[in-house]
Amino acid sequence: MSNPQIEIQLIAAVVAVACAIPGVFLVLRKMALISDAISHSILPGLVLGFFITQDLNSPLLIIFAAFTGIITVVLVEWIQKTGLVKEDTAIGLVFPALFSIGVILIAKNANDVHLDVDAVLLGELAFAPFDRLMMSGVDVGPKSLWVMGVILVITVALLLLFFKELKVSTFDVGLSSALGFSPVILHYGLMSISSITVVGAFEAVGAILVVALMIAPAATSYLLTSDLKKMLLLSVLFGVFSAISGYWLAHWLDASIAGSISTMLGLVFLIVYLFAPKKGLIAVMYRQKQQRIEVSLLTFLLHLNNHTEEEERHINHLREHINWQKIRAKSVVDLAEKNNLISIDNQLVSLTEKGSNFTNIALEYIITNKDENIEHLKDDFFLFRG
Amino acid sequence: MTITEYFNLLFTDYTLRTITLGTAVLGAICGMLGSFAVLRKQSLLGDAISHAALPGIAVAFLITGAKDTNTLLLGALVSGLIGTFWIRGMTKKTHLKSDTALGLVLSLFFGFGMLLLTYIQKQPNANQAGLDKYLFGQAATLVESDVILMLIVTGLALIVMLLFWKEFKILLFDADYTKTLGFNTKFIDITITFFIVLAIVLGLQTVGVVLMSAMLLAPAAAARQWTNKLSVMVFLAAIFGAFSGVFGTAISASQNNLSTGPVIVLVASVFVLFSFIFSPGRGLLFRQLRFRRNRRDLQLKKTLQFMFGIVETHENISHPHAIKILNNFQGFAKSSLKEMVEKGWISLNGQEWALTQKGFEEAQTMFDKKDDNE
Numbered sequence: 001m002s003n004p005q006i007e008i009q010l011i012a013a014v015v016a017v018a019c020a021i022p023g024v025f026l027v028l029r030k031m032a033l034i035s036d037a038i039s040h041s042i043l044p045g046l047v048l049g050f051f052i053t054q055d056l057n058s059p060l061l062i063i064f065a066a067f068t069g070i071i072t073v074v075l076v077e078w079i080q081k082t083g084l085v086k087e088d089t090a091i092g093l094v095f096p097a098l099f100s101i102g103v104i105l106i107a108k109n110a111n112d113v114h115l116d117v118d119a120v121l122l123g124e125l126a127f128a129p130f131d132r133l134m135m136s137g138v139d140v141g142p143k144s145l146w147v148m149g150v151i152l153v154i155t156v157a158l159l160l161l162f163f164k165e166l167k168v169s170t171f172d173v174g175l176s177s178a179l180g181f182s183p184v185i186l187h188y189g190l191m192s193i194s195s196i197t198v199v200g201a202f203e204a205v206g207a208i209l210v211v212a213l214m215i216a217p218a219a220t221s222y223l224l225t226s227d228l229k230k231m232l233l234l235s236v237l238f239g240v241f242s243a244i245s246g247y248w249l250a251h252w253l254d255a256s257i258a259g260s261i262s263t264m265l266g267l268v269f270l271i272v273y274l275f276a277p278k279k280g281l282i283a284v285m286y287r288q289k290q291q292r293i294e295v296s297l298l299t300f301l302l303h304l305n306n307h308t309e310e311e312e313r314h315i316n317h318l319r320e321h322i323n324w325q326k327i328r329a330k331s332v333v334d335l336a337e338k339n340n341l342i343s344i345d346n347q348l349v350s351l352t353e354k355g356s357n358f359t360n361i362a363l364e365y366i367i368t369n370k371d372e373n374i375e376h377l378k379d380d381f382f383l384f385r386g
Numbered sequence: 387m388t389i390t391e392y393f394n395l396l397f398t399d400y401t402l403r404t405i406t407l408g409t410a411v412l413g414a415i416c417g418m419l420g421s422f423a424v425l426r427k428q429s430l431l432g433d434a435i436s437h438a439a440l441p442g443i444a445v446a447f448l449i450t451g452a453k454d455t456n457t458l459l460l461g462a463l464v465s466g467l468i469g470t471f472w473i474r475g476m477t478k479k480t481h482l483k484s485d486t487a488l489g490l491v492l493s494l495f496f497g498f499g500m501l502l503l504t505y506i507q508k509q510p511n512a513n514q515a516g517l518d519k520y521l522f523g524q525a526a527t528l529v530e531s532d533v534i535l536m537l538i539v540t541g542l543a544l545i546v547m548l549l550f551w552k553e554f555k556i557l558l559f560d561a562d563y564t565k566t567l568g569f570n571t572k573f574i575d576i577t578i579t580f581f582i583v584l585a586i587v588l589g590l591q592t593v594g595v596v597l598m599s600a601m602l603l604a605p606a607a608a609a610r611q612w613t614n615k616l617s618v619m620v621f622l623a624a625i626f627g628a629f630s631g632v633f634g635t636a637i638s639a640s641q642n643n644l645s646t647g648p649v650i651v652l653v654a655s656v657f658v659l660f661s662f663i664f665s666p667g668r669g670l671l672f673r674q675l676r677f678r679r680n681r682r683d684l685q686l687k688k689t690l691q692f693m694f695g696i697v698e699t700h701e702n703i704s705h706p707h708a709i710k711i712l713n714n715f716q717g718f719a720k721s722s723l724k725e726m727v728e729k730g731w732i733s734l735n736g737q738e739w740a741l742t743q744k745g746f747e748e749a750q751t752m753f754d755k756k757d758d759n760e
Contacts, residue, residue, distance in 0.1 A: 027483075027486050030483050030485050030486075031485065032483075032485040032486045032488075032489040032490075033430055033485045033488060033489050035489065036433070036489055036492060036493070040596070079662075082662070082670060084607075084610075084611060084662055084668055084670075085424070085607050085610065086424075086427055086429065088427060088428075088429040088430045088485075089424055089429040089603055089607050091429075091430060092429045092430050092432070092433060092599050092600065092603045093600065093603055093604060093607055093655065093658055096596075096597050096599060096600030096604075096651050096655075097600065097651065097652060097655040099596065099597065099648075100597060100600075100647075100648035100649070100651040100652045100655075101648075101652065103522070103645065103647075103648040104644060104648050104649065104652070107643045107644055107645060107648075108643055108644070208437070208492075208493055208496045208497060208500070209493070209497060211489060211492065211493040212493035212494055212496075212497050214489075215486060215489040215490055215493060216490055216493065216494060218486075219482055219486050219490055222481075222482065222486075223480060223482070249501075250501075253501070253505050254505070254508050255501050255502075255504040255505040255508065256500050256501055256503075256504035258497065258500065259497050259498065259499070259500035259501030259502075259503075259504055260497075260501050261497070262493060262494055262496070262497020262498060262500070262501070263494075263497055263498045263501050265494060265497070266494035266495075266497065266498060269490065269494065273476070273480070279480055279481060280480075281475070281479050281480070284479045284480065285479070
């Protein structure tokens with residue numbers, strides 16, 4: 001690995017961590033799309049900032065652009081408050097307009113501004129190591145590494161300082177204001193940090209990857225845990241992993257680094273989405289199928305409990321009378337038999353003692369506790385699940 | 387070229403006519419279908435879908451190796467639909483919220499699309515140039531066949547919309563009721579979504595991935611301000627969309643270095659801003675005026691009640707009282723007294739006021755009356 005290669009990976013990893021932390025809170029606060037809006041609407045801020053400072057490397061530029069990001073948030077909230085349109089429409093109206101202004105400003109001053117709209121969307125991570133920061137004549141490293149490093153340090157410091165407040169205001173706004181933490185200040189604090197992170201990061205990785213780096217690791221870890229600290233940790237891990245593996249994917253395909261990193265983020269998310277133990281797609285579908293069969297089983301047992309006459313308890317009756325499909329009827333009967341809830345004697349189904357016990361308790365439970373689940377009852381009686 | 391020149395050239399110049407017609411038709415179909423997206427609270431779906439369409443374009447190019455617009459758009463349609471259904475799946479099967487699902491699909495698909503596009507660019511194939519026009523769109527590349535395709539899709543969407551108007555409408559406003567009536571809500575839902583995706587994909591070539599969502603939203607959001615009736619809203623949105631397209635094209639053609647997409651979006655945004663402020667029913671300006679008028683009215687009535695309280699204890703209701711005693715009453719002003727005189731509630735005589743018969747009755751029955759607005 002050459003020196004620039006290590007530096008690119010380092011920058012990518014730092015950006016990933018810096019994005020993952022505010023990303024977790026954005027996802028939890030259901031404001032994930034604000035990051036999309038901010039990443040687009042900082043464009044006019046960058047261009048205007050450039051007109052004022054005439055220097056693409058000025059730190060003022062970052063502050064200017066971040067300020068545009070906050071203006072976007074305020075504008076969205078203001079439009080929302082008028083009640084003329086819904087929140088999502090407000091977001092969708094504000095950022096394309098601001099982005100268009102940015103694109104037009106760049107196009108009209110193409111000769112003066114060394115900003116390329118493609119670069120804004122995609123970033124140029126590959127060139128980041130060539131933009132060095134010189135301190136009194138000494139080369140101290142790539143500029144974007146320093147910028148992102150500073151932003152990361154600030155983010156982490158603020159996170160440690162205000163972790164409790166952020167946690168409370170994220171999960172219970174009412175409690176947080178009752179305890180004296182102003183949700184408004186925390187909200188705008190988070191927005192400011194997100195905005196600054198987006199601006200700092202998008203020079204390196206582009207507007208769209210910033211969104212991916214903010215949302216994807218947070219969403220992935222949200223599928224795996226319900227603990228905020230674990231979620232933050234996992235997001236950081238997923239972000240760094242995707243950043244570094246994405247770099248090597250890009251290296252191998254000779255393609256855009258930003259694109260490869262998002263692809264890796266997508267792959268990681270897809271795997272977790274499918275296979276997460278409790279909240280993954282397969283687990284959820286399996287659980288739903290299990291519950292479907294168990295509800296049928298309960299219906300079946302209640303039916304048996306209600307009828308003593310023989311024709312109602314004939315095994316073929318299930319299909320004829322309750323109109324279940326063959327397979328479903330079979331799996332229900334099998335399950336009941338496996339659990340010793342019924343006995344089949346000469347094609348006549350009858351409840352065993354355990355079966356009628358279960359049915360009576362379940363019946364009573366259904367009558368008294370209307371909608372609550374009866375999982376623990378099933379645990380008591382079932383050896384095998386549906 | 388100035389704007390007047392543009393409109394003169396419009397009828398003679400083939401390219402200009404094609405582009406203008408294309409953007410107008412696009413604006414119309416986007417406005418029409420966008421109304422449904424906005425009312426279904428799926429405003430940002432357009433943003434996600436348009437980004438999600440990018441890998442489809444790249445994959446279609448990789449498979450066919452040709453730059454035929456229709457093939458590429460078909461690819462975009464497929465990947466847009468995949469994105470849409472994944473968003474639905476995510477919000478239904480997991481506890482991820484819709485904003486997260488939208489943001490995920492948007493950024494991940496787009497990132498993957500960019501990976502493919504940059505990969506294609508490195509391939510030794512001279513044919514690949516110009517795929518990136520789908521990022522920001524280039525109205526200038528519209529040809530007659532594109533416009534014909536747009537017209538066909540618009541016609542199709544129009545027919546389906548008129549055919550299923552009742553179903554679309556009822557699903558918009560009361561999904562549960564629709565289900566109990568026995569309509570196949572899933573089918574209606576998928577039909578609307580399909581056409582929204584179709585409209586977005588059609589616009590990619592003209593407006594581009596990034597700004598397409600505004601094309602869908604802005605005309606509908608503007609139209610929403612002028613009416614509470616769905617049919618009027620859809621019609622208005624189509625008109626606003628078409629005009630944004632035409633004006634946007636005109637402005638961008640009359641200036642150098644202006645791409646059409648952003649200008650169309652800005653024109654549409656101006657429509658929205660104008661509607662927000664000046665629409666008579668919901669607009670901010672008239673709302674503020676109404677608010678002021680109501681406050682003034684309330685103040686007058688409050689003063690009248692206060693006077694009534696004083697006068698009640700007297701036998702002669704028109705017995706004059708000093709204005710001075712009103713001074714400690716909040717909301718009193720010379721102008722409000724004058725207005726009350728105009729209404730015939732009181733008469734002023736130097737530094738004294740007296741309640742008239744009319745004013746007395748007004749105050750007496752004030753709380754029995756129903757408001758005209760009710």
